[in-house]
Amino acid sequence: xxxxxxxxxxxxxxxxxxxxxxxxxxxxxxxxxxxxxxxxxxxxxxxxxxxxxxxxxxxxxxxxxxxxxxxxxxxxxxxxxxxxxxxxxxxxxxxxxxxxxxxxxxxxxxxxxxxxxxxxxxxxxxxxxxxxxxxxxxxxxxxxxxxxxxxxxxxxxxxxxxxxxxxxxxxxxxxxxxxxxxxxxxxxxxxxxxxx
Amino acid sequence: xxxxxxxxxxxxxxxxxxxxxxxxxxxxxxxxxxxxxxxxxxxxxxxxxxxxxxxxxxxxxxxxxxxxxxxxxxxxxxxxxxxxxxxxxxxxxxxxxxxxxxxxxxxxxxxxxxxxxxxxxxxxxxxxxxxxxxxxxxxxxxxxxxxxxxxxxxxxxxxxxxxxx
Numbered sequence: 111x112x113x114x115x116x117x118x119x120x121x122x123x124x125x126x127x128x129x130x131x132x133x134x135x136x137x138x139x140x141x142x143x144x145x146x147x148x149x150x151x152x153x154x155x156x157x158x159x160x161x162x163x164x165x166x167x168x169x170x171x172x173x174x175x176x177x178x179x180x181x182x183x184x185x186x187x188x189x190x191x192x193x194x195x196x197x198x199x200x201x202x203x204x205x206x207x208x209x210x211x212x213x214x215x216x217x218x219x220x221x222x223x224x225x226x227x228x229x230x231x232x233x234x235x236x237x238x239x240x241x242x243x244x245x246x247x248x249x250x251x252x253x254x255x256x257x258x259x260x261x262x263x264x265x266x267x268x269x270x271x272x273x274x275x276x277x278x279x280x281x282x283x284x285x286x287x288x289x290x291x292x293x294x295x296x297x298x299x300x301x302x303x304x305x306x
Numbered sequence: 307x308x309x310x311x312x313x314x315x316x317x318x319x320x321x322x323x324x325x326x327x328x329x330x331x332x333x334x335x336x337x338x339x340x341x342x343x344x345x346x347x348x349x350x351x352x353x354x355x356x357x358x359x360x361x362x363x364x365x366x367x368x369x370x371x372x373x374x375x376x377x378x379x380x381x382x383x384x385x386x387x388x389x390x391x392x393x394x395x396x397x398x399x400x401x402x403x404x405x406x407x408x409x410x411x412x413x414x415x416x417x418x419x420x421x422x423x424x425x426x427x428x429x430x431x432x433x434x435x436x437x438x439x440x441x442x443x444x445x446x447x448x449x450x451x452x453x454x455x456x457x458x459x460x461x462x463x464x465x466x467x468x469x470x471x
Contacts, residue, residue, distance in 0.1 A: 115396050115397045115402060116396065117393050117396050118396065120396045120400040121400070122400070133323065138393075151316075152315050156396070157395075162399075164391065164396060166399075167399045179401045179404045180404045182401050182402045183402065183403045183404065184403060210401075
């Protein structure tokens, strides 16, 4: 049994999984799923798609040159079965994997190292350019108060209109500007009433 | 996506892959062979006007010249300007056959260096012009073609003179 690598995303392709394309020069292309196969048929470049391993390696997102990565290889030299050799190999495999994971972790940490400072610097710059962001709460409160005041005004106006209708029908004939003036007067009166 | 069409991507209509084209373009022998193919009645333009980067046959020299100025051809040249993606890279990305992949990268760099050094020769071979089909079949070069050749030779002389001076 051999576990192949997907030609497109480098994921392991186990037996009975995925699909294989054989080109007319007898080159094999194995794909882990239809997504990869379709992308291949569309002639996409795996190096330019962010979800492939090839992109991550080419763009420096992952560890590329490392001694732990050089062990897994097809050697094309037959080796006679040897129980001790198998035992040591298995032992070495787990140990190498351990080391690789550690290095991978260290690489990731190193890659992310400057990010906090960078983010902080970016935020500082943003606040410098938009100082009102710092007083956001004040602005919110002010806007809320304004909204409330506007609502109250509207309520009062409605009341006035109804009272106006009751008072006289002649006013309807008057021009809008005059009506507004009257409204303002009534408003003032109402306010005075409330104060008193 | 405007360019997407399922029919185009059927394996039946699969055209030559970019890594093979890269191989085609990386040795003088293969370029000469592809540019001077034997007359084939089944192919467009009797297989005489071939664009190697696009793996395409053309009717005559005029259409081939037009094609080399077009967007598709230029896009293809851009694709060919980087190392072609192969299965080796996919394997190396998951940590298998890493050394082999690194070797192939070295080879690629050497090849590119060689190409750069012999840039003029390669360009000449790739961009060589051909006579019309009548002339090719009869073996008698047409007058227009002779004129063009003479002009080109003349220009070359001028360029050489200017370089000398």
